[in-house]
Amino acid sequence: MQLQLISYLMVCGLTLVFAEDIEDSEFQDEESPHSNQIVYRPPKPAGDVYFVASFDADGLEGWVRSEAKKDDTNESRYNGIWAVEESYDQKMPGNQGLVLKSQAKHHAIAAYFQRPFHFKDLPLIVQYEVRFQNEIQCGGAYLKLLSEDDQLDLRQFFDKTPYTIMFGPDKCGQDYKLHFIFRHRDPVTGAYEEKHARKPEVDLQSYFIDKRPHLYTLIVRPDNSFEILIDENSVSKGSLLQDMTPPVNPPNEIDDPNHQKPEDWDDRRRIPNPDSVKPHDWDEDAPPYIPDSTVMKPDDWLDEEPEYIPDPKSKKPPDWDIDMDGEWEEPKIPNPKCKTAGCGTWKPPMIPNPAYKGKWKVPMIDNPKYKGVWKPRKILNPNYFEDTKPFRMTPVAAIGLELWSLTPDIMFDNFIISSDERVVKQWAKDTWARTKAIYDADGPGLIMQLFLAADKRPWLWGVYVFTVALPVILFISFYWPNQRFGPPDDYYYKKTDDVQLNDEEKITEAQPPESALHDQRGNVDKSKERMKGSNLLKTKVDLETSSQAQGGGEPDPGQVSEEALRYRKTTSK
Numbered sequence: 001m002q003l004q005l006i007s008y009l010m011v012c013g014l015t016l017v018f019a020e021d022i023e024d025s026e027f028q029d030e031e032s033p034h035s036n037q038i039v040y041r042p043p044k045p046a047g048d049v050y051f052v053a054s055f056d057a058d059g060l061e062g063w064v065r066s067e068a069k070k071d072d073t074n075e076s077r078y079n080g081i082w083a084v085e086e087s088y089d090q091k092m093p094g095n096q097g098l099v100l101k102s103q104a105k106h107h108a109i110a111a112y113f114q115r116p117f118h119f120k121d122l123p124l125i126v127q128y129e130v131r132f133q134n135e136i137q138c139g140g141a142y143l144k145l146l147s148e149d150d151q152l153d154l155r156q157f158f159d160k161t162p163y164t165i166m167f168g169p170d171k172c173g174q175d176y177k178l179h180f181i182f183r184h185r186d187p188v189t190g191a192y193e194e195k196h197a198r199k200p201e202v203d204l205q206s207y208f209i210d211k212r213p214h215l216y217t218l219i220v221r222p223d224n225s226f227e228i229l230i231d232e233n234s235v236s237k238g239s240l241l242q243d244m245t246p247p248v249n250p251p252n253e254i255d256d257p258n259h260q261k262p263e264d265w266d267d268r269r270r271i272p273n274p275d276s277v278k279p280h281d282w283d284e285d286a287p288p289y290i291p292d293s294t295v296m297k298p299d300d301w302l303d304e305e306p307e308y309i310p311d312p313k314s315k316k317p318p319d320w321d322i323d324m325d326g327e328w329e330e331p332k333i334p335n336p337k338c339k340t341a342g343c344g345t346w347k348p349p350m351i352p353n354p355a356y357k358g359k360w361k362v363p364m365i366d367n368p369k370y371k372g373v374w375k376p377r378k379i380l381n382p383n384y385f386e387d388t389k390p391f392r393m394t395p396v397a398a399i400g401l402e403l404w405s406l407t408p409d410i411m412f413d414n415f416i417i418s419s420d421e422r423v424v425k426q427w428a429k430d431t432w433a434r435t436k437a438i439y440d441a442d443g444p445g446l447i448m449q450l451f452l453a454a455d456k457r458p459w460l461w462g463v464y465v466f467t468v469a470l471p472v473i474l475f476i477s478f479y480w481p482n483q484r485f486g487p488p489d490d491y492y493y494k495k496t497d498d499v500q501l502n503d504e505e506k507i508t509e510a511q512p513p514e515s516a517l518h519d520q521r522g523n524v525d526k527s528k529e530r531m532k533g534s535n536l537l538k539t540k541v542d543l544e545t546s547s548q549a550q551g552g553g554e555p556d557p558g559q560v561s562e563e564a565l566r567y568r569k570t571t572s573k
Contacts, residue, residue, distance in 0.1 A: 040094035043430040045416065047423035051113045051399055053415040054431065055096045059084045063098075064154040066108035066402075077158055080107030080404075087213075087411060088133050091438045097129070097413035100405060110146065110154040110400035113417070118395045122419035123221040126167055129432055131213040131411040139405025141412070142168025142179050148397040157400050162192075164394045167218045169207065176204040178235070180218060180228060182393060184248055188385050195244040195390075200228065200236040212439050213413065215432040217424070224391050231436070232428065240390040248390045250381055259376040266369045272362040282360050289350040297346045305343035308332040 042056035053062070060082070068077045080102040086095060100107050117124060130141040144163040146152060152161075166181040180197040207214045207230060217229040220240075227237040241248055310330035320328050335343055399415065414431040418424050 040092050043414070043427060045418075045423055046426040046430075047418070047420050049416055049418040049423060050115060050117050051111070051415060051417040052427075053098075053111065055084045055098055055413065056094065059096075060098070060109075063109050063111045064157070066110070066157045067155045068108065068158040078106045078108040078402075080105035082107060082109050087131065088409070091442070092435055095413075095435070097131070097411045098401075099412075100401075100403060100410040101408055103408040104404075104406050106402075106404050108157055108400070108402045110157045110398050112154065112398045113396070116148045116395045116397040117417070117419075119220075119222075119391055119393045121222055123219055123421070124165075124417070125217070125219050125419065125421060125424045126165070126417050127215065127217040127424050127428065128168075128415040129213045129215055129411075129413040129435075130169060131211070131413070132208055132407070133211060133409045133411055134407050135209045135211065136171055136405070136407040136410070138172040139407050139410065140168070140170040140403050141405075141410050142166055142170055142403075143415075144400045144402060145396040145417075146398040146400050147183075148395040152397060154398060154400070157402065159402055161400070161402075162394075163400070164396045165218075165220075168216060169204070171208050176208055178204060178216075178228065178230070180226065180236075182220075182240075182244075182390075184387075184390055185394065186383070186385070187387060188383050193246070195240070195246065195248060197226065197228070197236065197238065198243055198245065202230075202235045213411070213432065213435055215428060217428075219421070220391065222391050224389065231432075241388075249386050250384055252381055252384050253378040254381045255376040256379045257376075261374045261376075265371055265374050266367060267371065267374050268367050269370055270364040271367045273365045276362050278360045282357055283355060284357070284359055286356045287353055288356045288358075290353045291348040292351045293348070295348045297348075298341045300341040301346050302337060302341065302343045303346065305335055305337050307335055307338055307343050309335045 040056075043054055045052050063082075065082065066078045069075060070077050080100065083099045083101050084096050085099055086093070087097065098109075126143070126145070128143065132141070143166070144161075145165040145167075146157070147162040147164045149162065162183070164183055166179055168179060170177040170179055178200055181194050183192045184195050185192050215229075215231050217232070219227045219229075224240040225237070226240060228235055238244075309332065311333045314330050316328045322328075337343065399417070401412070403410075414427070416424055416427045
C-alpha cells in the first residue's frame with residue numbers, strides 16, 4: 001500500500017512536469033509558426049477601460065510632454081527625454097515601451113483618460129509594467145492619477161499638480177519602496193492631506209536589480225479595502241480606514257495646547273545626593289596606566305638604531321617627475337638589527353594604576369519630590385470628523401509620470417486602468433504573462449534558482465536540508481518500522497556473565513505456574529538419573545577395555561580417570 005502511494009505521488013509529479021512542458025510548447029506554437037521565431041501581436045483590452053496604452057502601434061499618441069517652466073524664469077522644469085523603443089535584449093521583437101532616457105534629469109509626461117473615473121460603486125484597478133534595464137541607483141518609477149479639474153492642462157503638468165493617487169516603485173540608496181498614497185480631503189477644513197500605506201513586508205530588492213519586467217497592480221474597492229500585487233502575487237492589503245499613516249480620521253481628543261506644566265512640577269525620578277561629598281583622598285588626576293618599575297631595559301637594546309631604514313634595493317623610477325610626483329623618497333623596511341632586542345628610545349611597559357579612580361561623580365538617589373511624568377489634559381478635538389467612506393476620493397481624469405532618476409533607460413509598458421478585474425487579468429495574460437514566459441525559458445533552471453535564492457538568504461540552506469532529509473526518514477520509517485539502528489537494549493550488559501537486573505526481570509516473567517513447575521522438576525530429576533546411569537555404564541566399559549588391553553588384571557592407575565575411580569568406589573560399596 002505504501003509503495004502504491006509513493007508511486008502514485010511520483011506519477012502525479014511527472015504528470016505536472018509534462019503538463020507544463022506541453023503548455024510551454026503550445027505557447028510557442030501559438031506565438032510563432034517557427035520554434036525559433038517569435039511574432040508579437042499588440043494587445044487589445046477585452047472589455048471596458050478608462051485608460052490603456054501599450055505603445056506598440058500608436059507610440060506616444062495621446063501623451064503630452066510637460067512644458068512647465070521654473071518659477072519666475074523661462075527655463076524648462078523638465079529637460080529629460082522620453083522615447084518609445086524596444087528593450088535592450090529585444091526578447092520579444094516588436095514589443096515597445098515608454099523609456100525614460102536621460103540620466104539625473106527631471107522628466108514629466110501625461111495623458112488624459114478616455115473618461116474620468118468617479119469613486120462611487122465600482123473598484124479602481126491600476127496596472128502597468130516597469131523594467132529597470134540598468135540596476136537602479138536612485139530614482140522612481142511611480143505614476144500619479146491626476147485629479148479631475150476644469151483647469152487641468154497637461155502641458156503645465158508639474159510636481160505641484162493636484163493628484164488623487166500615487167502608486168509605484170521607488171528606490172534611493174538601500175531603501176526600496178512601493179508607494180501607495182492617496183490625498184484625502186478634510187471635510188471640516190477642506191484641506192488635503194497625504195495618506196501613506198504601510199510598507200509591504202516582502203523583500204522588494206530583487207524587483208529593482210534583476211533587470212526583468214515586473215507587473216504592478218493596485219486595487220482600491222468601494223468597501224475601503226485595498227490590495228497591492230507584484231507579478232500577480234499579493235504583497236500588501238489593508239483598509240483605508242485602519243492601515244494608512246496618518247489615519248484618515250483624527251482622534252476625538254487632543255492635548256490642550258493652553259495647558260502648561262506647573263513651575264513646581266518635578267518630573268525627575270532620581271537626583272544627585274545633596275549630602276554626598278567627594279572623599280579627600282580621591283585623586284581625579286591620577287592616570288589610568290603607569291610605567292612598570294619592575295621591568296629593566298635589556299642590555300643589548302640599541303638606542304641609536306632606527307626602527308625602520310631605507311630599502312637598499314629600491315631605486316628611483318626612471319620616469320619619476322618631480323614636478324608631477326614630488327620628491328622621491330625611498331621606501332622603508334624594518335631594521336634587521338632590531339630583531340634581537342629592539343631599537344630606538346626604550347620605554348617601560350605600562351600597567352594599570354592601582355591608585356586610579358577616575359572622575360568622581362555624585363551618587364544618585366530617589367527624588368522625594370518626584371510627581372511623575374507631566375501630561376497636558378485632554379480636550380475635545382475641534383477639528384474632529386469621522387469619514388466612514390474614504391474611498392469616495394476626488395475623481396481622476398489623467399495619468400502622469402513626473403520623475404527624476406539617476407539611472408536612465410527605465411521602461412514602462414502596458415498601462416491599463418479599469419473597474420473590471422476580469423478585463424485587467426486578461427490584459428496581463430496577453431502582455432506580461434507572455435513576456436514572463438520568454439524570460440523564464442531563457443532563465444536559470446529550478447536547481448539554479450534555489451541556489452541563487454540561498455545565496456541571498458543563507459537560512460534557506462536549513463530549509464533545503466530539512467526538505468530533503470524528511471522524506472528519507474519517512475521512507476525508512478514506512479518500509480522498515482521495526483529496524484533498529486545502533487546496539488540492542490542489553491548491549492552494555494553482555495560484558496559479564498553475572499546476573500543483571502534485567503536478567504532477574506526476564507527470569508521472573510518466564511516462570512511457569514506452580515503445577516507445571518512441579519512436573520518440570522520431576523522430569524529434570526529423572527533425566528539426571530538416566531544421565532548418571534549412562535555415565536557409570538560408560539566408565540565401566542572403559543575400565544574393562546583398559547584391563548583387557550593390558551593382558552588382564554588391574555588397569556594401570558595412570559590410565560584410570562577420576563570417573564573410573566569414583567565408579568570403582570561406588571561399586572565396591
